[in-house]
Structure formats: structure tokens, C-alpha cells
Amino acid sequence: MSPTVAMIxxxxxxxxxxxxxxxxxxxxxxxxxxxxxxxxAGAIVLLTALLATGALTEGGGFAGWARxxxxxxxxxxxxxxxxxxxxxxxAAGTAAVLRALGVx
Amino acid sequence: MRTAERTPRTPRTPRTPRTPRLELVRDASLVWLASGVVGVxxxxxxxxxxxxxxxxxxxxxxxYAGSAQFSAVGVLLAGGxxxxxxxxxxxxxTRTAAYSLAVAETLGRGRWARLLGAHLVTDETVxxxxxxxxxxxxxxxFWVSGLGxxxxxxxxxxxxxxxxxxxxxxxxxxxxxxxPAVLVALVLPAxxxxxxxxxxxxxxxxxxxxxxxxxxxxxxxxxALAGLLAFGKxxxx
Numbered sequence: 138m139s140p141t142v143a144m145i146x147x148x149x150x151x152x153x154x155x156x157x158x159x160x161x162x163x164x165x166x167x168x169x170x171x172x173x174x175x176x177x178a179g180a181i182v183l184l185t186a187l188l189a190t191g192a193l194t195e196g197g198g199f200a201g202w203a204r205x206x207x208x209x210x211x212x213x214x215x216x217x218x219x220x221x222x223x224x225x226x227x228a229a230g231t232a233a234v235l236r237a238l239g240v241x
Numbered sequence: 242m243r244t245a246e247r248t249p250r251t252p253r254t255p256r257t258p259r260t261p262r263l264e265l266v267r268d269a270s271l272v273w274l275a276s277g278v279v280g281v282x283x284x285x286x287x288x289x290x291x292x293x294x295x296x297x298x299x300x301x302x303x304x305y306a307g308s309a310q311f312s313a314v315g316v317l318l319a320g321g322x323x324x325x326x327x328x329x330x331x332x333x334x335t336r337t338a339a340y341s342l343a344v345a346e347t348l349g350r351g352r353w354a355r356l357l358g359a360h361l362v363t364d365e366t367v368x369x370x371x372x373x374x375x376x377x378x379x380x381x382x383f384w385v386s387g388l389g390x391x392x393x394x395x396x397x398x399x400x401x402x403x404x405x406x407x408x409x410x411x412x413x414x415x416x417x418x419x420x421p422a423v424l425v426a427l428v429l430p431a432x433x434x435x436x437x438x439x440x441x442x443x444x445x446x447x448x449x450x451x452x453x454x455x456x457x458x459x460x461x462x463x464x465a466l467a468g469l470l471a472f473g474k475x476x477x478x
Contacts, residue, residue: 144313148304148334156340156360176339181428184364184427185465187336189446211418225423225426229419234415
């Protein structure tokens with residue numbers, strides 16, 4: 138087996154194992170309401186951390202101004218309860234226009 | 242199915258002509274489109290870097306995790322070796338374990354629903370599911386967004402691997418800003434109405450941002466879970 142195949146297999150099996158944790162436990166272990174509440178909250182915490190780091194950083198450093206500004210525009214639109222499509226296109230459009238204007 | 246769904250089920254909702262399911266497909270299709278384009282760029286980058294076509298294609302089918310795939314291929318192309326590539330990808334994907342616990346009930350009861358649904362657990366599908374108000378809509382949102390995302394991601398990667406880099410840098414279209422914005426739109430309702438979740442998420446995001454310059458990729462987001470310390474007694478308090 139080539140090293141690349143082994144790498145893909147290890148990554149695939151490991152990732153699937155992570156993804157199977159919840160479905161495998163579900164129905165076998167009775168989780169208290171408190172734990173279920175924490176699990177839902179945990180998913181939102183992860184998603185929020187992901188969007189914060191995704192909006193502001195790239196490769197461990199600052200992502201430049203275009204991307205965070207775009208995400209900020211999207212966030213303001215979402216806060217004002219704009220439709221999903223408007224939020225996403227607003228964010229992407231802002232970043233694209235800023236880059237076209239020479240803002241990194 | 243669509244035509245049946247167009248008729249409002251109750252006469253009390255005349256001001257919302259679109260049913261939730263149509264709205265879901267409309268919202269999800271935007272994410273599909275963006276993911277498809279990013280998939281094309283992944284396939285193109287991998288092949289342009291010297292990997293054979295089957296590597297990005299097979300990887301997308303069996304690993305199926307955008308950020309981990311980009312990182313693993315990035316490590317490979319930078320000469321970091323397969324071991325470092327796998328470790329980096331796995332570290333980034335640890336968060337899917339937490340996601341799978343949160344949506345376990347959403348996947349369905351059957352064995353196949355669980356085995357197949359587990360593979361579709363991604364940031365986007367979990368965010369779409371958790372943004373829904375009730376279990377039935379959660380399940381629909383998970384499966385509709387998940388199956389569509391799987392189809393477009395893999396099709397995109399195949400096209401990119403075969404056709405090469407016709408798209409160029411996806412940052413030019415602002416797609417790098419689109420994905421965080423998708424997550425903002427999907428988590429904002431939970432953050433808005435639920436103070437314990439908001440506290441935890443804010444603390445977690447600050448922790449992750451503070452750790453990003455010093456910790457390896459994947460670790461900061463995972464350690465954001467420490468933000469749950471601010472959860473307190475939760476809604477039941």
C-alpha cells in the first residue's frame with residue numbers, strides 16, 4: 138500500500154469514527170437532559186469558534202481586512218433578520234468588491 | 242412534492258407564502274453552490290500540485306471534510322509526509338465527534354440512517370439542523386442539506402481534478418467570507434434567544450482566537466468547548 142493510500146485511509150477511518158460517536162451511543166446510553174442541553178450548546182460553541190477563527194484568521198495569522206469586513210456585513214444583515222441569501226451574498230459580495238478595489 | 246408543499250397547510254399563515262421546506266432548499270442550494278466551487282478549487286489545487294487525479298477524488302468521497310482535506314493535501318504538497326498530513330486532518334475533524342453527539346437523535350432510528358447520516362456530519366449540516374425549531378424539521382434539514390452537499394462537493398472535486406484550475410482563487414469571489422457568514426446566519430438565532438449559549442459561545446470564540454497564533458490547526462476550535470464553563474445552570478436555572 139502506498140503511503141498516500143494509507144494516509145487517506147487513516148484519515149477516512151478516523152474521521153468516520155469521530156462522526157459515529159453520537160449515532161453509536163444514541164439509544165444505548167440514556168443521557169440526562171442536562172448533558173443533552175450541554176451537547177447542543179457545545180455544537181453552537183464549536184460553530185461560533187469556527188466562524189470567528191474562519192472570519193479573522195488564515196494560517197495562524199490575520200486574514201486581512203476584506204474577509205472580516207465581508208463577514209461583518211453578513212453578520213449585521215443577519216442581525217437585522219435579512220434573508221439567508223442576502224446575508225451570504227452580502228458577505229461574499231463585500232469581500233469580493235473590497236478585493237477588486239485592492240484591499241487585501 | 243414541491244407543488245403539494247406550495248399550498249399552505251393552515252389558513253393562518255397567509256403572510257409566509259414559502260413553506261419551510263422550500264425555504265430550506267433555497268438556503269441550502271446557496272451553500273451547495275459555494276461548496277461546489279470550493280470543491281472545484283480543491284480538485285484543481287491537488288492535481289496542479291502534482292497529485293494523481295484519484296487522490297482528491299477518493300479522498301473527498303471517503304474523508305468528506307473540506308478543511309481537513311485542504312490541510313492534508315497542503316501538508317502533502319509541502320513535503321510534510323503522509324503521517325503529518327493524516328494527523329493534521331484528524332485533529333481538524335475531532336470536532337465532528339461533538340457534532341455527532343449533538344445531532345445523534347436527528348439522524349433517525351434505523352441502522353442505515355445512522356451509518357450513512359454519520360458520514361454527512363459537517364459544520365454546515367449540523368448548523369442547518371440546529372437552526373430548525375423542531376425535531377421533524379431538524380431531520381429534514383440535516384438530510385436535505387447533507388445529501389445535496391455530498392453530491393455537489395464530490396462532483397465539484399471531480400470537475401476540478403479533471404478540468405484543472407479554470408476558477409482561479411476563490412477568494413476573488415469572496416467565498417472565504419461566505420462560509421463564516423453562513424455559520425453566522427445559522428447560529429445567530431440560538432445566540433440571540435439563549436443567554437447561557439451566548440455566554441459560552443463568546444467565551445469559546447475568544448479562547449479560540451487567542452490560541453490560533455500559537456496552537457496547531459484544529460486545536461483552538463476544539464478548546465473553545467471550554468467556553469461551556471460559562472454555561473452555568475443553563476435554561477433550567
